[in-house]
Amino acid sequence: MHSIFYDSYHDFIYTLAINLPDNKGIMKIKIIGIGSYIPNKEVSNTDFGDHVFLNEDGTPFGYPNEVVIKKFKGITGIENRRYAEDHHTSSDLAFFAAERALENAKIDRETLDYIIFAHNFGDVKSGTHQTDILPSLATRVKNKLNIKNPKCVAYDILFGCPGWIEGVLQANAFIKSGMAKRVLVIGAETLSRVVDDHDRDSMIYSDGAGASILEASDDEAGLLSYESATFANEEANYLYFGKSYNPDLDPDIKYIKMYGRKIYEFALSQVPCAMKSCLDKSGIAIDEVKKILIHQANEKMDEAIIARFYKLYDKTPPENVMPMCIHDLGNSSVATVPTLYDLLIQGKLENHEINKGDVVIFASVGAGMNINAFVYRY
Secondary structure (H helix, E strand, O other): OOOOOOOOHHHHHHHHHHOOHHHOOOOOEEEEEEEEEOOOEEEEHHHHOOOOOEOOOOOEOOOOHHHHHHHHHHHHOOOEEEEOOOOOOHHHHHHHHHHHHHHHHOOOHHHOOEEEEEOOOOEOOOOOOOOEOOOOHHHHHHHHOOOOOOOOEEEEEOOOOOHHHHHHHHHHHHHHHOOOOEEEEEEEEEHHHOOOOOOHHHHOEOEEEEEEEEEEOOOOOEEEEEEEEEOOOHHHHOEEEEEOOOOOOOOOOEEEEEOHHHHHHHHHHHHHHHHHHHHHHHOOOHHHEEEEEEOOOOHHHHHHHHHHHHHOOOOOOOOOOOOOOHHHHOEOHHHHHHHHHHHHHOOOOOOOOOOOOOEEEEEEEEOOOEEEEEEEEO
């Protein structure tokens, strides 16, 4: 598969324009507050033991659930996942994470210029199948935060799992252009409410929220470079809304579906190239990268992406360069990356730490198919 991330004249000019040593003298944005909300309801792999898994054509799946679950764990790394309480929706989880980010940043919430909320399915109440996005979830969070300032603009973005990173890139543009001084970027989802219980992939998904507050940096910390792309040819429908595998259920009720093998191949082909393009733009050597925070989609896939990324530099990944939280939290889409960063900052990831001046790569891939990344100095 051909990559768009190599050797373009635009990339060369961009590198010359922004990449003085360590980007000195160039305005950067940095994360001044981070917060996440991890639901308390824990669902283990064994809780799927009585599920009736079916093939796409509705026929029984040919293996007992114990075998399915064991193989699932071996590929994805997931043992547990978190589901939201029945009375909570995505905007509730986002509000909880936003409050923690505000507390962490120690700022007046009335000074926020934008609230950017990344999600994919809106608010889906427990026991229902209809999404609710009117008003926008960002507006709902602003209301819950009791922000009175009408010039704090709130809007949603739908960008698949890379939505939170894309929100950060939009915040970067707003702040650098002078349109904003402070931006709240949120990623939240309740995927447990849009899964087909008869599809084995339903075990992947979980609920959660992560929030960050960004402003212009007054020191060496901050966003150094970025990359973003949408592949919308044959890749456009690798993730989609489709009917249940159970032919007895209403075919007009749709659930999250994916072509897992195609996504895996696409991600391995394109994500390492995007990460390399992003890192090369930053002027940072790969040996300076301390951590890579990648979307928690699938442990085996993430490991393969990182290995291929380092191979582009004729290197092997150093030990503990890629923290993971998928084992206990599952795949919460737009929430995985900010949640992972929050856990890293708090020292809650075993054998992982981050220190002032460390270089971190944030990267994601998801429905669209969208890919993005940014290089960040902590």
